[in-house]
Amino acid sequence: MIANLDLFAEPGRSYDGGMLTSFLMMTLLTQFVGIEGQVRIAGNRGPVRFARVELLRSTIPVDQQYTDFDGRFRFGFLPPGQYMVVVEYQGYDRAAQDVDVMTQSELVMIELRAPRTSSQRLAPTVSVDEYLTPKNVQKELDRARKEMKRKRWVKAEEFTRRAIEMAPDDGDSYHVLAVVLFEEGRFDEAEAMALKANDRPHRIADVHLLLAKLYLRNGNSAALREQLESYLKEAPNGPISDRIRQALNPRTDQPSPRR
Template sequence: MMRRVSLQLFSFAAPLLLAAFIFCPPLEAQRRSVPSPSSFPDLDSDLGTTTRARSFSISGTVADAQSHIRIDGVRVDLQGLTGGILATSFTSGNGSFQFNNVRPGSYELIFEQPGYNDDREHLEIDGPVFGITVGLRRFAPGGAAEAGPTVSVRELSIPEKARGAMSKGMSLLYQKSDYPGSIKQFQRAIQAYPNYYEAYAQMGLAYMRNKDAAQSEKALRKSMDLSEEHYPDALFLLAALFSSERRFADAEPLARKSVELDAISWHAQSELAQALLGLKRPDEAEKYAQAAAKLEPDNAMLALLLADVHIQLRNGPALLDDLNSYLKLAPNGRYAEQVRQERDTVRQRLQNTQAAPAASPATPDAHP
C-alpha cells in the first residue's frame, strides 16, 4: 500500500527555455528551485564521472542526393574514434534514424545502402543533435543508370543553396552554440526556399536558446503553418516555449499532437508530461513522464521530472526512487547536492511514518 507523507519540498520540473536552464522564483514554499527536465532534459552539466557520464540523442534523415526523396532501410552505424561500431540503426519509412544515450565525444556516422555510395559524417557531441540531413549518391555499375525512387515534389523543390545554408546553421547551432550565427544561416535557407519549415523550426530553437521568446514563437508558428501542423519538432518546441512562460493550457494540445505524430520521441513525451504537470493533472503526467524515461533511461533530468510528478501525487516512496535514480545517473550533477539533501529528508519522513504506532481508539475512563 502506498504511503502518503507530508512533502514540503521544492518542485524539480520548473518551466524553462529549451536547453537554457532558467532559475525561477520560489513557489509553494521551496518548490521550483531547480529548472525543468522538459525540453531536451539531457542537458545537466557536470554529470560525467568515472562511472556515469552525460548522454544525449542524435537523430536525422537520409535522402537520395539527386531526387531528395527520403530512403527507407539505410544502415546507419555509430562509430567511436577507436573504429569500433557502438550502435546500429536503420532508417524508417520516412528516412529517419535515431541514437539514444550517446556520451559526449567525437563520433562518425556511417551510412550504407545497396545501390548508393557509402557516406560518413563526423560529429562532435556535447549536447542533443537532431535534424541532421544526409544525401546519399547513387552509383551505376558499368555506367548503367539506375532508376531512382519516386520523386517528392517538395523534396525536389528545395534548392542546394537552401540545403547548404541549413547545414551550416545546424553546425553553428549544435556544435558551436553560435545562436546569432545559426539564425543568419537559417534565414538564408528560408530566403532560398520560403517553404522550408524545418529551417523555421531550427531558427525557433536558436532564438529560444538566445532567450528571444517572441521571435522563437513567431518562427515556430511559421513552421507549424507551413507543415500544416504535421512536423512534430515544431510542435514540441513551441510547447516547451509555452511551458517556460507557464502557458500550460496552450502547451498541452501542442505536445499531445507531437506525441500522436511521433510516439517514440521522448522530447514530445516529456513536454506533454510537463504541460500536464503545470495543469495540476499529475496522474496523466506520470504516464508520459514514465514513457519519456523509458525511451531515454540514462537521462538524469527525466528522473527530476518524475520527482515533480510524484510530489504532486504525494507519493513518497516513488519520490524517493526518483531522487535515488537522479543521484545514480548524475552523482556529481549540478543539482546533486540539493537532490541529496531532499532525498535524505524524504527518507527520514518515510521512516518516521513507518515507525509511528497506529493510533489506538480512545477508551472511556473506568469508574469503579
C-alpha cells in the same frame, strides 16, 4: 498535472510538486536528441531492408541496429554532439556520414552504391535536406548551423533570415531562426518564429518541442501539453516519444478506492 509526481520521487526525499514537474519536463525536452534516417539504393532510390547501421562517437561504437522494411533507422536518447553513421550491406560499398546533433533531431539520407570500377566515381552521401530544400536555401541554412555551433548567434540569424527571404514558405527555416532567437534569450521572438514554422510545411517535429520549452518557461501547462501532443502526432516513433507519453499519461498502480 502532467505527470504523477510520485512516480519520480526518490526514496526518502521529498520534492515540491511544481518544481519537480518543471525539472522533469525540462530534462525531457532538453537532455536528449536523436538521429533518424533512411538507407536507399543510389539511382532508383529504393529503400534497403535489413542493412546494418552503426552509430559511432569519436570512433567509439555507441549503438547499432538494422533498417526496417522501409529502410529506416532511428537512434534516440543521444546527448548532443558529433556522430558518425556507418552503413554496411552485402554487395554494396560501405557508406558513412558525419552528423552534428545540436538542439534538435537530425534527419539523414544515406545512399548505397555498388562497388565502383575505374571509370566510376562514388558520389558522397547527402542529407535528406538536399532533396527537399532548394540548394540556395540549404546553403544559407548550412552557414547558419555552422555559426550556431560556434555560438555566433548574430551571424546565424543573418544567414537564416536570408534563407527565409529566399523561401518564405519553408517552415524549417523559421524553426532554425526560432532556435537562434531562443539561444539568445529573445523568447517572445522565438515563439513567434516557431509558430510561423508550425503554420508552414516542415519536416522536423522538434518545432513542437521548442514551443513546449517556451511554454514551460512561462508556466502555460495547457499550451505545453498541446505542443507535446502535436509532437506525438507528427513523430509517433520519435526519439523521445515514449518518454513524452509517459509524462503525459503516467501509469498509476494505485488501487481504486473502495466503495
